[in-house]
Amino acid sequence: MKESLLDIVCCPLDKHDLELSVDERDGEDDGEILSGTLTCTDCGEEYPIEDGIPNLLPPDMREA
Amino acid sequence: MPNEADGSGEDDGTRDALAARRGLDDPVYAPAEDSGLLAEAAAERARGVVLEVGTGSGWVAERTAEVEGVSRVLGSDVNPHACRRARERGVEAVRASLVDPFRDRAFDTVLFNPPYLPTDPDAEWGDWQEAALSGGESGRELIEPFLEDVGRVLAPSGTVLLLVSSLTGFGEVVEHAVDCGFRAETVVEESFPYETLSVLALSLDN
Numbered sequence: 001m002k003e004s005l006l007d008i009v010c011c012p013l014d015k016h017d018l019e020l021s022v023d024e025r026d027g028e029d030d031g032e033i034l035s036g037t038l039t040c041t042d043c044g045e046e047y048p049i050e051d052g053i054p055n056l057l058p059p060d061m062r063e064a
Numbered sequence: 065m066p067n068e069a070d071g072s073g074e075d076d077g078t079r080d081a082l083a084a085r086r087g088l089d090d091p092v093y094a095p096a097e098d099s100g101l102l103a104e105a106a107a108e109r110a111r112g113v114v115l116e117v118g119t120g121s122g123w124v125a126e127r128t129a130e131v132e133g134v135s136r137v138l139g140s141d142v143n144p145h146a147c148r149r150a151r152e153r154g155v156e157a158v159r160a161s162l163v164d165p166f167r168d169r170a171f172d173t174v175l176f177n178p179p180y181l182p183t184d185p186d187a188e189w190g191d192w193q194e195a196a197l198s199g200g201e202s203g204r205e206l207i208e209p210f211l212e213d214v215g216r217v218l219a220p221s222g223t224v225l226l227l228v229s230s231l232t233g234f235g236e237v238v239e240h241a242v243d244c245g246f247r248a249e250t251v252v253e254e255s256f257p258y259e260t261l262s263v264l265a266l267s268l269d270n
Contacts, residue, residue: 002156008113008138008171012164047165053147053157056165061142 016042112172122150
């Protein structure tokens with residue numbers, strides 16, 4: 001995902017901002033985020049980014 | 065959702081008929097006439113920042129990215145296989161349920177070709193193709209919650225382009241959209257032997 005996606009997405013549960021923590025980036029500083037975590041600044045729920053795709057399903061839908 | 069490879073119109077919407085025609089081993093919905101019609105409506109009406117809900121293979125989103133006046137296109141899907149497929153096409157993919165994880169007023173245009181086949185609950189088959197096709201008993205089980213929340217993520221003067229099949233009940237969908245505060249207008253329409261597909265443009269009244 002592009003870092004600018006943070007301007008568009010929010011926590012699916014309470015709609016608060018998400019904080020990005022990057023594990024792996026594609027190339028340099030402005031490259032896409034390939035893996036990491038998005039954490040809700042309010043409720044603290046964590047959403048994984050895997051293979052460049054953020055998984056913003058609510059936790060009860062995350063299986064499968 | 066008739067398949068372009070089959071002009072016979074023999075489909076009765078059952079799993080076997082769908083499986084025979086569409087190759088249900090593939091966990092991602094392949095583009096069909098409904099996708100083509102939504103892409104056509106998007107070519108006319110999409111602009112600015114666009115979200116395609118339930119993007120599937122990402123085919124419509126990819127085409128929409130080429131439309132003049134469109135600055136950015138995201139594709140969301142509950143299905144992880146669909147998200148990967150869309151990303152491979154160059155679509156910014158987000159795994160999401162409807163518009164849950166998107167900010168208020170984030171989009172100028174929202175596109176949705178929903179799962180709309182009315183499905184007998186006893187005959188549901190419980191895989192990703194079902195998630196792409198089945199709209200529950202009424203055919204509107206995802207359309208209604210979508211209509212109830214999509215106004216939140218729409219910018220002022222933004223537009224929702226929603227594909228509606230006559231199988232789902234065109235009048236019922238329009239009525240629900242109006243109840244949710246939208247004005248509805250038909251952008252494109254096409255008839256097939258067993259369903260009529262339309263794309264509605266919905267805009268907020270205020």
